[in-house]
Amino acid sequence: MSAKLGSKRPLRLHVNGRAHGPLDIPEDMMLVDVLHEYLGLTGTRFGCGQGVCRACTVIVDDEHGPREVRSCITGAHYFDGKQIRTVEGHAKRDDTGAITELSPVQQAFLDHFSFQCGYCTPGFVNAATVLVERLKKTPVSRDALEATITEALNPHLCRCTGYVRYYQAVKDLVLATPGLVRDAGKEGAP
Incomplete structure (x- = not known):
């Protein structure tokens, strides 16, 4: 049986470690609209509305994850009961909600001045986080x-052409983080 246009049903979400719902959602x-x-x-941006620019990317943590999902083309009810992370969930915060420490x-x-307008940045942050x-x-x-x-970041669009700085920031972070890179020929060793 198909749903009537405009009908609602309960939705339970776990966003950035916090439970929400049940919410009565169309x-x-x-x-992206529920968020x-x-x-x-x-923080999750509505860009193209077609899932092409990926500014709307959120992270889903499940048996397949972490993985990126485009929230502007994926119905909210797909996420029912799933663990979701948005860009707001990466930084550490104090009891008042003030940011005390950014994620790596x-x-x-920030250190690489990777963004100009910042509109695409939440999608790039989530893509880089999944990669790391x-x-x-x-x-x-x-x-x-x-x-x-390149494979991780290429699907994301930046209209200000900040690609070089995004890529360099991710490369420097990966190289500076122990255990993420292994030397060629040492398949089992980090």
């Missing part, structure tokens, strides 16, 4: 590092 609403309109989390990815982007977390489990050989970074 069945056809995209996650903005119901949860007040506006956020700090690397995957490399912690499966380090990349030094000779494959640049191709690995």
Whole structure:
């Protein structure tokens, strides 16, 4: 049986370690709209509305994750019961909500002046975070590092052409983080 246009149903989300819901959400609403309109989390950007620019990327932590999911083209109910991270969830905060420490990815982007307008930055932060977390489990050989970074960041669009600084920030972070890169020919060793 198909849902009526405009019908609602309960949705439970776990965003940035916090449970939300059940929320009465329209069945056809995209996650980016729920984040903005119901949860007040506006860091996830609505860019192209077609999933091409990836400014809307969130991280889903599940049996396949961490992985990136585009929230402007994925219905909110797909995320029912799932663990989601948005850009607001990366930095450490005190009891008042004030940021006390940026994540390593956020700090690397800031140190490299990686962004200009910043609109695409949340998507790049999430993509780089997923990459770093995957490399912690499966380090990349030094000779494959640049191709690995390119594969992770290439789907994301930056209209201000900040690509070089994003790539350099991620490369420097990966090289500076022990255990993410292994020398070629040492398959088992980090």
